[in-house]
Structure formats: C-alpha cells, structure tokens
Amino acid sequence: MSFPVDRLVFGPRDVDLTRSPLAGRINAETYVLGAFNPGMTRLPNGNLLLMVRVAEALREPSFGGNIHAIRWEGGNYVLDAWPLAQVDTKDPRKFLIPGGGWKVMALTSLSWLLPVELTPDGLEVVEVHYDRAVVPRAPYQCYGVEDARISRVGDRYYMTTCSVSPERHSTTLYTSDDALDWTLEGIVLDHQNKDMLIFEGLVDGKFWAQTRPLGDLYFAYPPGSAWRAGPSINLATSPDALHWKPFDRPGIRPHSATVATARMGGGTPPILTDRGWLTLWHGVEPSGVVGIYRTYWSILHKDDPSLVVATSHPPLLEAKPELTAPLDDLMYVHDVVFSTGIADGGDHYVVASGEADLACRITHIPKATFAA
Numbered sequence: 001m002s003f004p005v006d007r008l009v010f011g012p013r014d015v016d017l018t019r020s021p022l023a024g025r026i027n028a029e030t031y032v033l034g035a036f037n038p039g040m041t042r043l044p045n046g047n048l049l050l051m052v053r054v055a056e057a058l059r060e061p062s063f064g065g066n067i068h069a070i071r072w073e074g075g076n077y078v079l080d081a082w083p084l085a086q087v088d089t090k091d092p093r094k095f096l097i098p099g100g101g102w103k104v105m106a107l108t109s110l111s112w113l114l115p116v117e118l119t120p121d122g123l124e125v126v127e128v129h130y131d132r133a134v135v136p137r138a139p140y141q142c143y144g145v146e147d148a149r150i151s152r153v154g155d156r157y158y159m160t161t162c163s164v165s166p167e168r169h170s171t172t173l174y175t176s177d178d179a180l181d182w183t184l185e186g187i188v189l190d191h192q193n194k195d196m197l198i199f200e201g202l203v204d205g206k207f208w209a210q211t212r213p214l215g216d217l218y219f220a221y222p223p224g225s226a227w228r229a230g231p232s233i234n235l236a237t238s239p240d241a242l243h244w245k246p247f248d249r250p251g252i253r254p255h256s257a258t259v260a261t262a263r264m265g266g267g268t269p270p271i272l273t274d275r276g277w278l279t280l281w282h283g284v285e286p287s288g289v290v291g292i293y294r295t296y297w298s299i300l301h302k303d304d305p306s307l308v309v310a311t312s313h314p315p316l317l318e319a320k321p322e323l324t325a326p327l328d329d330l331m332y333v334h335d336v337v338f339s340t341g342i343a344d345g346g347d348h349y350v351v352a353s354g355e356a357d358l359a360c361r362i363t364h365i366p367k368a369t370f371a372a
Contacts, residue, residue, distance in 0.1 A: 001316055003363050005348075008323050009123060010116055011035050011359030012330055015054055019130040021112055022056055026070065026077045033057035033093070033109050033332070036354035038116070039148030039159060040341025041179050047126055048118040048343055049179050050352060051134070051148035051159065052360055055093075057109035067095055069106040071143060072136035082106065091289050093332070093357070102216070111144035112136070113161070115180060122343070122350045122362040132180050140165045140187060141172070149340060150179065151198040151269040153207065158241055160196040160209075163187070171196040171211075173241065188244060189213075195233075195265035197279075198241065199305070201272050207238040208305055210251060210279065212265040221256070228254040231263045233281060235306055249306040252281060252298055258313075260285045260294065267295060268342040268351065276302045276309045278370055280316065280339045280351065292335040294318050295353065297370060310372070317353060317363060324356050333357050 012032035017023060022030060038050035058079075061068050066081035067089065088096040097104045113134035117126040134145055143164035150159045159174040159182060171189035174182040189196055195212040202208075211234045218229040232254060235247035254261050261283030270277040277300040285292040295317035301307035319335045333356055341352035348364045355361040 001314070001369075003365055005123070005362075005364035006320065006323070007123065007362060008327075008355060008359045009118065009362050010038075010050065010052060010125060011327060013327075014125070014128075015114065016128075016130070017056070020054070020056060021133055021135045022070075022077050022110070026079070028068070028079060029059040030056050030070075031059050034354075034358045035114070036357050036359055037147045037338055037340050038352045038354065038360045039113075039150040040122075040343060040350075040352040041150040041152055041157060042120075042343050043117065043179055046120050048120060048122045048350065049150075050116040050118060050341070050360055051150060052114045052116050053111050053146055053148065053354070054114050055109040055111045055144075055357075061108040062089075067108065069095075069108060069143075070110040072110065073142060077110070080106070107143055107164070109144075110136075111146045111164075113145055113148050116360075118362075121345065121364075122352070129180060132182075134161070134174065134182055136163075137184055138163075138186075140167050140170060142166070145172075147194055147340065149195075149197050149266075149269055151200045152179075153198065153201060153241075158198050160188070160198060162194045169193070175241075185242060188242060189236075195267075197266040197269045199270045199272075199277060203237075203303065203305065207241045208270075209236050209238070209244065210234070210266040210270065210281075211236050211244075211246070226256055228256040228262060230254055231265060233264060233266055247306060251306060252279075252308065252311075254283075255313075260292075260315075261296065262286055263291070267339040270300065270305070271342060271344075272302060273299070273367075273370065275299045275370070275372065277305055278342075280342060282338055283315070287335065290333050290336065292319075293338055295337055295339040295351075299370065310370075316365070316369070317351070319356060320361075323361060324358060327358060330358060331356060337361065 115129040169192040294315035
C-alpha cells in the first residue's frame with residue numbers, strides 16, 4: 001500500500017559519534033552501521049520520542065588475520081579477536097563460529113539506544129538526547145541493547161529491549177515516568193526473544209504481551225493444516241509487568257498457504273481501538289541471507305487477545321527503495337521494513353519503522369485502513 005506521508009526522519013548520518021557512549025573508550029575507528037528499529041511513544045509535552053537503535057560498528061573489523069567483536073565489560077568496551085580462518089562472515093552484520101553442534105555468533109557492532117525527540121507529527125527532529133542514551137549496564141547486555149518497544153500503561157512507560165550476551169539472549173524491561181529517564185528492571189523473559197510487546201492497556205486487570213521465542217526445532221502441524229510450523233507470535237500475561245506466564249492458547253501463526261509470512265514476529269505494541277487491539281507485525285519471506293521483511297496487521301479481541309477478529313493478508317508496508325536511494329552507499333541489506341512503534345495522530349496513526357536496518361521511517365496511516 002502507498003501513503004502520502006511516508007519518509008525517513010533519522011539515519012546514520014544524523015548520529016554524532018563524538019557523543020557516543022563508545023567515544024574515546026575503544027581503540028578502533030567506528031561508524032554507524034544503522035540507526036533504525038525505533039521504539040516510539042508520545043511524551044507528556046505532546047512530542048513523539050524515538051528510541052533509536054544505533055548499531056556502532058568497527059570500520060575495519062578484520063586485521064592481523066583476525067575478525068573482531070565489540071563487547072562491554074565492567075563499564076569499559078573491549079575488542080575480542082577471532083581467527084578469520086575459523087569463522088563464517090557471509091552476513092555483514094555478524095560472524096558465525098562453527099563447532100559445538102549449534103549456532104554460535106558474534107557481532108562486529110554494538111547497539112545502544114538513542115532518544116530522538118520529534119515534532120507531534122513525527123516528521124521533524126526537535127532534539128537528540130545523547131545524555132539520556134540507554135547503554136549496556138550488566139553482563140547480560142555485553143553485546144548490546146537492541147530493538148526497543150515502548151508502551152504506555154496508565155501513567156507509566158514500559159520499554160522492552162533485547163539484551164545480547166553469551167549468557168543468554170533475553171528480553172529486559174525498563175520503566176519510566178517521563179519516557180526520558182529509564183530504570184532498568186532486569187530480565188523478564190529468559191529465552192531467545194526479540195519481539196516482546198506490552199499491550200497499551202490492561203485486560204481484565206492484567207498486563208498482556210506478545211512474545212516470539214525462537215528455537216531450532218518446531219513440530220509439524222498435521223497434513224492439510226491451515227498453519228505452518230515455525231516462529232509465531234505468542235502471548236503472555238502478568239500481574240505487574242515483571243513476572244510473565246505464557247498464555248495457554250496460541251496467538252498469530254503463519255499460514256501454510258503462503259511463504260510470505262513463513263517467519264513472523266511482533267512489530268508495534270497493541271493499541272485499543274473500537275474493533276479491538278490493533279497490532280502491526282512483521283512477516284519474513286525466505287530469500288537470500290536475510291529474507292524479505294514486510295509489515296502486516298491484525299485486530300485482536302478486546303477481552304481475549306488470543307482471538308483474531310480481523311486481519312489483512314496483503315502487506316501494509318513494504319521496503320521502499322526510493323526512500324533509501326540517498327543512502328545507497330550505506331546500504332548492506334535490502335527488502336526490509338520492520339515496524340516498531342505506533343501513536344495516535346487524530347484521523348491517522350503515526351507508525352515508526354526501521355528501513356533496511358539502516359534508518360528510521362515515519363508513515364501516516366489513515367485509521368480508515370483498519371475499519372470494518
């Protein structure tokens with residue numbers, strides 16, 4: 001689908017690395033691989049806030065016969081060296097270390113979160129809050145803090161992030177009264193899960209969330225089933241947003257009739273509409289190393305979010321090469337749009353997405369798009 005307001009608002013060239021948390025603390029030149037996948041919320045002053053994932057990468061990761069990873073350690077940043085002959089470097093974002101019978105990888109970048117304040121319509125930058133950046137603070141975040149999602153429940157803000165380390169690939173929770181000063185509450189999901197989204201409101205007095213645990217093994221649906229086995233969007237409930245119980249029934253699952261959504265995960269935190277909970281999610285079609293990422297939508301029952309009230313099979317958003325054309329020299333993946341934030345804009349929704357794992361995209365989507 002095409003929308004008249006659809007543009008990039010923040011990208012790698014907008015990040016001042018002299019104000020990075022790594023500046024002067026690592027003995028190597030770095031650059032911004034991507035400024036993307038922004039969590040988004042509306043501030044008390046009416047402006048919008050993006051929590052932009054800044055992937056700060058080594059300019060020359062390979063030297064001296066080794067490839068290097070950036071790692072946080074006890075408040076400092078260090079480089080780990082791995083012999084080039086022992087790793088797989090096909091994916092420009094990471095390298096695989098074979099052996100052990102399972103996948104082991106390391107990153108040539110480290111991600112941190114940069115608060116970027118926008119005008120109420122999300123189209124202009126007001127201020128970049130380098131002094132409020134969210135950075136690794138614990139061993140379970142030593143490879144970085146990624147992909148924020150922000151939900152406002154009552155008068156409190158809840159931000160989930162993916163924390164990456166050799167210890168675990170976990171979901172961590174931050175809370176705030178103003179969406180600028182965040183308190184790290186710790187790990188809330190102790191399994192590989194990059195897409196935990198807290199509903200913007202309670203259901204029967206409980207917090208609800210979408211989750212997306214990953215694994216190397218999935219059991220088959222029976223022949224002829226409408227569903228395809230693989231990563232899907234699950235649900236969990238909590239009395240306090242800290243302690244979560246997986247919901248017994250499934251959430252949104254891949255359809256067997258298409259490979260466009262063979263892999264899926266949550267996108268924007270579900271918000272309540274007249275029809276139910278509106279959720280934008282991503283589907284991934286297998287293609288090349290990364291796949292083709294598109295944004296889709298569903299509406300969930302307001303009292304039982306395991307029930308899908310409505311959905312649209314054609315994608316809502318697809319990658320838009322004309323947006324990234326001015327950044328062509330920085331591109332390293334294609335065919336990726338990853339929606340991560342939504343806010344009420346009156347007769348439309350303001351939707352924030354990561355475009356090409358590179359920059360932040362804002363789209364105004366009329367509310368009529370999701371009407372009956």
